[in-house]
Amino acid sequence: MSEYFKTIGDGVTTVLGGMKITWEHMINAANRKGTAGIADENYFNQIEGLATLQYPSEVIPTPSFARYRLHNEADDCIACDQCARACPVNCITIDSFKVTPDDLEEAGSTADGTKKKLWLPVFDIDMAKCMYCGLCTYPCPTECITMTPVHDFSEFDRSNFIYYFGNMTPEAEAEKREKLAKFELEKAAEKARVAAAPKPAVAASTATAVAPAAGAKMSPMMAAKLAAQKKAEGAAATAATDEVASAAAPQPVAPAANQAEATADAAKDAGAAKPLPKLSPMMAKLAAAKAAGGGAAAAPVAKVVEPTPSEPAPLESVPQPEAEKTQPENQDDDNSEPPAASMPASGVSTDVDVVTKPADEVKPAADNSAAKTVATVPVTSKPKPVTLEIRKVEPKQTEVKMPAVRVPEIRLPEIKVENILSGVTTLVTGALYVGAGLAMALTLGLFKAITTPSEPRRADTDPTK
Amino acid sequence: MQPSIQPVWNKGLESFSESLTGNPVLGWVIASAFPLVFVALFALVAVYAERKISAFMQDRLGPMEVGKWGLLQTIADILKLIQKEDIVPKAADKFIFVIGPIIIFVSSFAAYAVLPFSSAFAGSSLNVGIFYAISITALEVVGILACGWGSNNKWALYGAVRAAAQIVSYEIPAGLAVLVGVMMAGTLDMQKIVMAQGGDAGILNFFVFQSPFAWLAFVIYFIASLAECNRAPFDLPEADSELVAGFFTEYGGMKFAFIFLAEYGNMFAVSVILSVLFLGGWQSPFPNVGGVMLHDWTSGPVWGIGWIMIKSLSFVFVQIWLRWTLPRLRVDQLMYLCWKVLTPFAFVAVLGTAVWELYFRQSSVSVLVCWIIGGLAVLFGFYKMFIAKGETPKSPKIIIAQR
Numbered sequence: 001m002s003e004y005f006k007t008i009g010d011g012v013t014t015v016l017g018g019m020k021i022t023w024e025h026m027i028n029a030a031n032r033k034g035t036a037g038i039a040d041e042n043y044f045n046q047i048e049g050l051a052t053l054q055y056p057s058e059v060i061p062t063p064s065f066a067r068y069r070l071h072n073e074a075d076d077c078i079a080c081d082q083c084a085r086a087c088p089v090n091c092i093t094i095d096s097f098k099v100t101p102d103d104l105e106e107a108g109s110t111a112d113g114t115k116k117k118l119w120l121p122v123f124d125i126d127m128a129k130c131m132y133c134g135l136c137t138y139p140c141p142t143e144c145i146t147m148t149p150v151h152d153f154s155e156f157d158r159s160n161f162i163y164y165f166g167n168m169t170p171e172a173e174a175e176k177r178e179k180l181a182k183f184e185l186e187k188a189a190e191k192a193r194v195a196a197a198p199k200p201a202v203a204a205s206t207a208t209a210v211a212p213a214a215g216a217k218m219s220p221m222m223a224a225k226l227a228a229q230k231k232a233e234g235a236a237a238t239a240a241t242d243e244v245a246s247a248a249a250p251q252p253v254a255p256a257a258n259q260a261e262a263t264a265d266a267a268k269d270a271g272a273a274k275p276l277p278k279l280s281p282m283m284a285k286l287a288a289a290k291a292a293g294g295g296a297a298a299a300p301v302a303k304v305v306e307p308t309p310s311e312p313a314p315l316e317s318v319p320q321p322e323a324e325k326t327q328p329e330n331q332d333d334d335n336s337e338p339p340a341a342s343m344p345a346s347g348v349s350t351d352v353d354v355v356t357k358p359a360d361e362v363k364p365a366a367d368n369s370a371a372k373t374v375a376t377v378p379v380t381s382k383p384k385p386v387t388l389e390i391r392k393v394e395p396k397q398t399e400v401k402m403p404a405v406r407v408p409e410i411r412l413p414e415i416k417v418e419n420i421l422s423g424v425t426t427l428v429t430g431a432l433y434v435g436a437g438l439a440m441a442l443t444l445g446l447f448k449a450i451t452t453p454s455e456p457r458r459a460d461t462d463p464t465k
Numbered sequence: 466m467q468p469s470i471q472p473v474w475n476k477g478l479e480s481f482s483e484s485l486t487g488n489p490v491l492g493w494v495i496a497s498a499f500p501l502v503f504v505a506l507f508a509l510v511a512v513y514a515e516r517k518i519s520a521f522m523q524d525r526l527g528p529m530e531v532g533k534w535g536l537l538q539t540i541a542d543i544l545k546l547i548q549k550e551d552i553v554p555k556a557a558d559k560f561i562f563v564i565g566p567i568i569i570f571v572s573s574f575a576a577y578a579v580l581p582f583s584s585a586f587a588g589s590s591l592n593v594g595i596f597y598a599i600s601i602t603a604l605e606v607v608g609i610l611a612c613g614w615g616s617n618n619k620w621a622l623y624g625a626v627r628a629a630a631q632i633v634s635y636e637i638p639a640g641l642a643v644l645v646g647v648m649m650a651g652t653l654d655m656q657k658i659v660m661a662q663g664g665d666a667g668i669l670n671f672f673v674f675q676s677p678f679a680w681l682a683f684v685i686y687f688i689a690s691l692a693e694c695n696r697a698p699f700d701l702p703e704a705d706s707e708l709v710a711g712f713f714t715e716y717g718g719m720k721f722a723f724i725f726l727a728e729y730g731n732m733f734a735v736s737v738i739l740s741v742l743f744l745g746g747w748q749s750p751f752p753n754v755g756g757v758m759l760h761d762w763t764s765g766p767v768w769g770i771g772w773i774m775i776k777s778l779s780f781v782f783v784q785i786w787l788r789w790t791l792p793r794l795r796v797d798q799l800m801y802l803c804w805k806v807l808t809p810f811a812f813v814a815v816l817g818t819a820v821w822e823l824y825f826r827q828s829s830v831s832v833l834v835c836w837i838i839g840g841l842a843v844l845f846g847f848y849k850m851f852i853a854k855g856e857t858p859k860s861p862k863i864i865i866a867q868r
């Protein structure tokens with residue numbers, strides 16, 4: 001029996017104790033815990049009061065070292081590619097090409113005074129791939145790629161996570177590329193002329209031997225690269241022809257000793273083309289230097305290019321089926337002229353064509369044009385007039401899209417007949433319910449009116465007395 | 466004391482409605498529309514209040530987006546519910562499924578016919594008022610069973626069966642506790658029960674201060690009424706964590722809204738009954754002291770509405786408070802509490818009241834004793850709630866201070 005009363009007593013006291021706790025919390029609702037962040041001294045003292053923060057308008061400040069959305073201040077970026085190489089998941093895509101000396105002024109310098117020597121048409125960060133490790137931010141020499149405190153940037157479409165930081169319009173890019181190509185051609189021609197003067201020799205046989213090898217060596221790597229990279233951009237073939245030719249062409253002129261190395265470099269160049277804008281020009285130069293310094297081997301270049309200065313370089317865009325076009329040409333004229341002409345010309349453009357293209361663009365050309373045209377090269381040994389073709393870069397399809405504030409879509413509900421009908425039916429149902437309630441009350445009133453005659457109240461309970 | 470209003474409350478609905486329009490039938494419609502509108506508005510406010518209070522008790526903010534401090538949140542909810550498609554499950558027993566919410570709402574709303582909102586407004590001064598009120602409210606269980614059975618859903622059926630068991634069980638202590646008030650007033654007419662608690666002594670005339678057994682009955686009725694409204698800690702029929710939503714699992718849109726409305730209507734109805742039976746209904750709590758006629762000054766039809774609202778709404782607040790404080794009872798605990806605790810104590814209260822009424826009520830000494838006991842009980846409660854340190858968990862402040 002005492003157990004019974006004890007249980008009841010416990011029940012009462014614990015209920016009261018519980019009510020006390022909730023009452024205290026309710027009274028404390030006048031206070032808010034505030035938005036002191038983890039870095040704040042007061043962080044652990046925020047005990048009393050409402051814990052909720054109204055998120056979009058109230059946020060706990062993110063620490064300064066927090067790693068959230070990346071931002072690249074493109075105007076401060078020198079396109080050095082170090083961030084892309086640091087990234088463990090390859091989510092940064094950089095495309096850049098040299099600034100011609102007369103444009104250096106226009107290219108300007110970064111906020112810390114570094115001169116910019118590369119244009120930056122493409123700087124894409126795929127934030128869907130990014131794992132927020134922040135490794136890309138450390139090597140940046142100009143500190144332009146940074147982690148921002150913005151962490152709330154979800155999207156409905158994954159492709160919206162690719163942020164475009166490149167700071168050139170497609171038109172400007174095309175113009176500058178053209179200019180660069182022209183400049184490089186002129187420069188190469190100049191250099192070739194200087195180099196050619198002392199050494200008129202032919203090393204056709206070496207070239208014959210090596211050229212196919214180069215073609216063979218390159219294609220597996222390219223194929224691998226192709227598998228890795230699925231995106232093909234619009235003007236693939238046009239660019240590709242040049243590219244392959246440029247990659248493949250130096251080989252014929254290189255000395256046998258350097259051949260393997262040069263080929264490897266060139267292949268690497270072409271294969272790893274995309275993310276290494278800075279490196280590729282250097283390698284290309286290296287290859288070119290080797291070729292030039294290779295004594296007798298340099299001859300064909302000299303021979304071929306010699307006529308160049310006399311001829312104005314025609315500005316024409318290389319049509320897509322260039323490979324096919326050049327090929328028949330080669331066969332027609334047999335061993336005499338144009339193949340040699342076109343080949344070294346694009347060979348020269350190795351140096352020119354600093355610019356990198358996704359490897360898969362290179363691939364088709366490697367298959368058909370490069371191998372074949374190169375094969376025809378050795379036959380030539382006579383100096384021939386050269387047609388210099390300057391590639392015209394087609395404007396890129398990608399728009400320059402700044403990753404500024406994205407306004408979320410607002411989706412209005414569809415207005416459908418069924419919705420309206422169901423609304424009407426529910427209203428009618430509601431009205432019926434209300435009617436039922438009223439009817440009940442009415443019936444009650446009637447019932448009362450019928451059944452209760454006015455009766456005298458009991459005198460003894462009438463408090464009014 | 467209130468001679469002027471006597472004709473009104475004596476004749477109830479007819480005189481009130483006739484005085485409104487001169488036409489009895491139209492007057493009844495108007496008179497019954499008042500509580501309907503009131504219930505709807507009350508539910509609107511109470512749902513908001515419940516969400517806010519629960520939020521504050523859990524250190525949250527509650528609704529904040531719609532309107533200032535989320536004041537328009539419930540209106541937005543109602544608009545949403547109205548727009549919703551009216552779905553009747555394929556496997557449901559359509560007639561029973563549809564009639565269920567109607568029975569629930571009507572039975573909860575019908576109780577308002579006899580609730581005395583003021584000396585001048587009671588739908589009907591039925592001579593069996595309180596009896597009618599508790600029996601028509603108990604009809605709700607039929608609607609709940611209809612909902613649960615008609616839904617053809619195991620959760621709904623479980624919920625409905627639990628509700629039936631719970632409501633029928635708790636009718637007994639609730640009925641006995643009501644009997645205490647009825648014995649003290651000597652009438653079943655709710656208007657007259659309120660009249661019996663008026664007088665110069667103000668608050669001291671309320672039944673709860675007139676007898677120690679009335680305290681007991683008061684507490685018992687409050688607990689039992691929680692169970693009848695299916696409010697936590699007696700929300701087994703809905704038991705969100707076990708039964709999805711219990712007997713109204715399959716309901717949506719307006720049907721759900723009506724079940725919801727009935728719940729809040731019921732909450733208010735039992736609070737009114739509680740204040741009528743034990744806390745003097747629409748009577749002013751102020752006494753007349755000497756020449757300062759505070760009681761008379763604060764009495765009258767409009768004052769009455771204010772008093773009964775204050776009293777009932779504070780009970781509604783306690784209901785909300787309890788809901789966000791206590792965990793749900795187990796089924797066996799529920800039955801233990803009803804049959805082994807509340808019912809015996811209700812019998813004690815009834816017997817004690819009978820003796821008290823016969824021998825002690827008239828003597829001022831005994832009433833004094835009653836006040837002392839009651840006052841001690843109140844003090845004990847306050848001590849436990851606001852002063853006592855004990856088994857209550859340590860606040861995080863202490864834990865952090867020790868770090």
Ligand code: SF4
Nearest residue numbers: 087130131133134136
């Ligand atoms: S944060 Fe890491 S994963 Fe993301 S872009 Fe930078 S290096 Fe790559």
Ligand code: SF4
Nearest residue numbers: 077078080081083140
């Ligand atoms: S490391 Fe910095 S400067 Fe270099 S490419 Fe990346 S963002 Fe530009």
